Amino acid sequence: MSHPVKIDVTINGQRVERTLEPRTTLAEFLRNDLGMFGTKISCEMQVCGVCTVLIDGAPVSSCTTLAADADGREVRTIEGLAQSGELHPLQQAFIDEFALQCGYCTPGFIMMAVALLEENPAPTRDEVVHHLEGNICRCTGYRPIIDAVLKAAERGPN
């Protein structure tokens, strides 16, 4: 048994302290320890993007990031977006633009898009496409997803 590591991390504004096995991934920590199932797991190879969360505002693949690497940092997940029952503008735009069908890839796409719009509030279509290149959707198609991100950008922050 390996020596456990202590982590002290802020998740969607709430401070969480835990002692974990070093091999625990951030996705496993969120889903199995904290019961936060909004973050999905699929390819486990940093390719598909469904596990995307933000660490200090930057998108990472939580399936292949150690929970220990979030120590002392701020993690944001899909569960943290809606405020007081109000959907985040990106969540609303995904609904308005029919940017999801099965919805499995949606939390990843939305978290990627949150990172983009916080860094670049008025991206061009090409910038949105480039930013989302590493996320895979297998049923809706990419056009409504890109339209939703542009729509949210147009409407501005909530």
Added chain:
Amino acid sequence: MPSLPEFELHRPETLDEAVGLLSPDDLPFMGGTELLLAMRQRLLRPRSLVDLKGIVELGTTNVSETEVSFGSAVTHRRLVADAAVGAALPILTQVLNNVGNRRVQTSGTPVGNLCFAEPKSDVIPLLIALGASVDLRGADGGRTAAVEDFVVGPYATTKLPDELVVSVRIPLVAGRSEVYLKLQTMERPTVGVAAVRWGGVDRVVVGASGIVPVVAEAPSGRIDPVAVAGQIEPLDDLTGSAQYKRMVTGVFVRRALAQLEDSE
């Protein structure tokens, strides 16, 4: 059920401490964009990971009149966002902004990419074309190696198990034309071509389509794209058949050389 095999995690704060921990079973760890994947596949089963993220001197980037250098804990994204790097060496910014995807760029590092000697690397052909070198630190002291000599095969470098790449240094050459072109439809490139022209000499480095980078150098305008394509060692894989890779290598070398011509 945890998806990774068991390991110990060390988080040293100094370079000496980190180097002292390294062994064939105790591996340096940064973003994990390649290492953790290989561990999940059980291709690697290290006893421990030596995390480099807490070592301040490995996280620095320097731009001088003569070179751009960065430490092994500097991520792709940090370099892309660095305006001084972009002004001094725009080709590096361009290439790193298109490595993997945005999440890989957030976590991964050019040095990690280099140390893995991933055959489908964008970083390696570019660094070879630019004449970059690496500074290594081991238990017995330090050494410097040209990237061209450091990478010796697919997933193979001259780095010893108790050595750590501390930094990469890329010389800045006034008046050098620099081009990088790639063909990529999925997560990894089919072919990447780095080409530079300086002092009447063209230098082309082909990555991804063969199992090791191929370097060609000749007086300006004298490199034959078909001959370069003939030198690669392609394998059939998801990025294309060997025959297709040879063909598109010729096309991309020709286009890269044409861009060098246009940039003059």
